[in-house]
Amino acid sequence: MAGVAYPVSDQAEIRAGYRYFATTKADFKGTEATYGTHNFEAGVRFRF
Numbered sequence: 001m002a003g004v005a006y007p008v009s010d011q012a013e014i015r016a017g018y019r020y021f022a023t024t025k026a027d028f029k030g031t032e033a034t035y036g037t038h039n040f041e042a043g044v045r046f047r048f
Helices: none
Strands: 002-007 012-028 031-046
Touching: none
Parallel strands: none
Antiparallel strands: 002 012, 012 031
């Protein structure tokens, strides 16, 4: 997981991030499976 934040004022910042999640080979009663996902996120954070 990695991300950055950029302050735009004393009360707000813009954020962006990336997360990779994966499993190794899983075996479910003879059925092998793998899973992997890439997630990108963006948002604004306000502090009051």
